[in-house]
Amino acid sequence: MTFTIPIENGNGVxxxxxxxxxxxxxxxxxxxxxAIKYKDGILMASDMGGSYGSTLRYxxxxxxxxxxxxxxxxxxxxxxxxxxxxxxxxxLTLNDNMWDDGNSLGPKEVHNYxxxxxxxxxxxxxxxxxxxxxxxxxNGEKYLGMVSMIGVSFEDNHVATGFGNxxxxxxxxxxxxxxxxxxxxVKLLEKCMRVLLYRDRSAINKLQIAKMTEEGVTVSEPYSxxxxxxxxxxTNPTVGAEGS
Amino acid sequence: xxxxxxxxxxxxxxxxxxxxQVEYAMEAVKQGSAAIGLRxxxxxxxxxxxxxxxxxxSHQRKIFKVDDHIGVAIAGxxxxxxxxxxxxxxxxxxxxxxxxxxxxxxxxxxxxxDKAQVCTQRSWKRPYGVGLLVGGLDESGxxxxxxxxxGNYFEYQAFAIGSRSQAAKTYLERRYESFQESSRxxxxxxxxxxxxxxxxxxxxxxxxxxxxxxxxxxxxHFLDQESIQKVIDTFEKVPEEEEDAGxxxxxxxxxxVAAGTGEQGGSGDQDVAxxxx
Numbered sequence: 001m002t003f004t005i006p007i008e009n010g011n012g013v014x015x016x017x018x019x020x021x022x023x024x025x026x027x028x029x030x031x032x033x034x035a036i037k038y039k040d041g042i043l044m045a046s047d048m049g050g051s052y053g054s055t056l057r058y059x060x061x062x063x064x065x066x067x068x069x070x071x072x073x074x075x076x077x078x079x080x081x082x083x084x085x086x087x088x089x090x091x092l093t094l095n096d097n098m099w100d101d102g103n104s105l106g107p108k109e110v111h112n113y114x115x116x117x118x119x120x121x122x123x124x125x126x127x128x129x130x131x132x133x134x135x136x137x138x139n140g141e142k143y144l145g146m147v148s149m150i151g152v153s154f155e156d157n158h159v160a161t162g163f164g165n166x167x168x169x170x171x172x173x174x175x176x177x178x179x180x181x182x183x184x185x186v187k188l189l190e191k192c193m194r195v196l197l198y199r200d201r202s203a204i205n206k207l208q209i210a211k212m213t214e215e216g217v218t219v220s221e222p223y224s225x226x227x228x229x230x231x232x233x234x235t236n237p238t239v240g241a242e243g244s
Numbered sequence: 245x246x247x248x249x250x251x252x253x254x255x256x257x258x259x260x261x262x263x264x265q266v267e268y269a270m271e272a273v274k275q276g277s278a279a280i281g282l283r284x285x286x287x288x289x290x291x292x293x294x295x296x297x298x299x300x301x302s303h304q305r306k307i308f309k310v311d312d313h314i315g316v317a318i319a320g321x322x323x324x325x326x327x328x329x330x331x332x333x334x335x336x337x338x339x340x341x342x343x344x345x346x347x348x349x350x351x352x353x354x355x356x357x358d359k360a361q362v363c364t365q366r367s368w369k370r371p372y373g374v375g376l377l378v379g380g381l382d383e384s385g386x387x388x389x390x391x392x393x394x395g396n397y398f399e400y401q402a403f404a405i406g407s408r409s410q411a412a413k414t415y416l417e418r419r420y421e422s423f424q425e426s427s428r429x430x431x432x433x434x435x436x437x438x439x440x441x442x443x444x445x446x447x448x449x450x451x452x453x454x455x456x457x458x459x460x461x462x463x464x465h466f467l468d469q470e471s472i473q474k475v476i477d478t479f480e481k482v483p484e485e486e487e488d489a490g491x492x493x494x495x496x497x498x499x500x501v502a503a504g505t506g507e508q509g510g511s512g513d514q515d516v517a518x519x520x521x
Contacts, residue, residue: 101350102384109343116342139383 026078026129028052030063031202032164033074033133034192036176037142037157038185041213042135044074045189047197048222049204056204064210066217068093071107071136072210073114076161077149078129085128088117107136107143111153119151131161136212160192163200168192182211194225245271255367265371266364269393272373276319278406278442279306281377282416282435283388284426287459288379290317291435293406293442294454307456311336312463313346314380315456319406320393321373328372332356349380353389353397361395375405381458404438411441428459429475432467436475448476 028050035044050058063082064074067089075082092113096105111134121127127149135144145155158172171192180188186209197203205227210219250256251264258264279292294303307317308329314336318325335355339347356376363369371393378389390405391397402420404412415438423431435455440448450473458464 099351099354101348103348103351103382105343106345109345112344113342 022126023078023081023129026081028058028079029129029202030061030076030079030082031200032160032162032168032196033063033076033131034160034164034168034172034189034196035074035133035135035144035158036172036180036185036189037135037144037178038180038182039178040182041137041142041211042072042144043182043185043189044072044133044135044210044212045193045207046074046076047193047204047207049202049206050079051202054201056202059204059206060222062208062219064208064219066219067110067134067136068096068105069216070104070138070212071110071134071143072212072217072219073110074133074135074161074210075130077131081128081130085114085117085130085132089114104138106138107134107145108138110134110136111143111145111147111155115147115151115153118147118149118153122150133159133161136217137214140214163196163203164192167195167199171195190225194227197225197227253367254364254369254371263364263394266394269371269373270375273320273375273393273405274407274409276322276374276406277306278404278409278412278439279317279319279375279377280402280404280409280412280416280435280438280442281317281379281388281390281400282402282420282423282431282438283379283386283400284423284428284431286381286386287426287428287431287457287462288315288381288386288388289431289435289455289457290315290377290379291439291453291455292317292319293439294452307454307466308333309456309464310352310378310380311340311346313382313458314349314352314378315458315464316379317377317456319375319377319409324372325374325376328356328359328374328376331359332378346382348382348384349378349387349389350382350384352380353378353391356391357395357397360391360393364393364395377403377405379458381460386459402434402438404442406442408442408444411444412438415441428457428462432457433475433479436472437479448480449473450476 030050031047033044033046035042044064046063048059048061049056050061061079064072065086067073093105114132114134118128129149131149132147144159145153146159147153158176160168175188189209193207197205205224206222208220208222250258254263254265277293277295281290290307292306296303304322306322307315309315310329310332316329316332332352335352336347360372363371373393376391378391380387388400389397390400390403401423402416404416419434432455436453439453450469453472455467455472456464457467
């Protein structure tokens, strides 16, 4: 079911735009990204899964990428749109570097640029189907923000996308503190990711954690979380259910 | 400079590798009334002489705010200056809108210079007849640039342009080493004293000059007449050595302008061409 807009000018000839299609629904998607500010900077976590509808088709997708010297971008939603965004940012950082004048794009600038891009695409009814998390540290200032596919953008001490909003944010609201150490931050993120692993069906048990500090941006190697399935309720799940 | 057969349009080179139309445009800058800029580590001061054409009229605006962190002072064809100021404001605000961050001064001047260069390489255009002193503050500190009609730009600790600017430059040359660590007040005082040098003996009054300041935690703004007069009062009683009128304006862009017979700076002390002021 495709939706094309036929455009005709006076000569009855269709313009190039006539057969263009607008984004209707995403195809290969990534699930939640969770990020928090901690004492020395920002921590961000996401799994490496790319779902094709209900199939967990791709299991090695890096959904977090460093941008320039100071920022990291994490994305959920359509993977191809994320790659497109990375191309835009690549161009942006390249042009910024070509000035060669000691100025560099900080996370705040990248976040606002992305907000403009996302909002403009939304206005054309052709959105980039992503929710983006942008974090970084520049000149000692920590920055963490989010942009949605309709251009809603804001900053906060902890953000999450998709299911993360419902499952991870409540945990973070209770347990986040300004002065988390690196280990505490990682533990907190892993707690959130574990809940998502249990409850989000598009999540897979292979995640990366990224760290942003004044020194720079690093993304960890992929690893798995330990899970526990020996809950009594799982051993006999239908006990007490109707008709059992 | 004398008329010659290579000066009719800007797209004709002379046999000695000069573009006379561009050089003539730079002459227009020398005709305008003086503008001065100085910078310290944390502040930039732009000042200019306001001479109204007659008692009845008001004076022309020569200093423009481009953004909270950038200001520009012009000398030459003020109409050209106004148009370029509008361009600078536009660039600055577009950058702020997209990146929510102030545009760095260095990048703004390059765009301005590239715009000026275009006019030196099109047969249907003429070079802008205005010199711009762009002062601003960004991540890398305080900056003062001079953009000239040729499309070149240079960074300065202090500079003066326009008629009788040589007198101001001589004053600034004597004192520039202290500017980097100057306090805001001293910087303003130096700017006003430099303005005084260009007045050639005329009494310095606050109505004759416009002074603007910008700095760390201080967005661009003009000083009011009272404040300027107070600064003048602190030194006006002290007799100062008379500086000679500028002879042989050696504009720093000597690379472009062949170091030939420099015209007397601010030619025609009494009359200024009607276009500027």
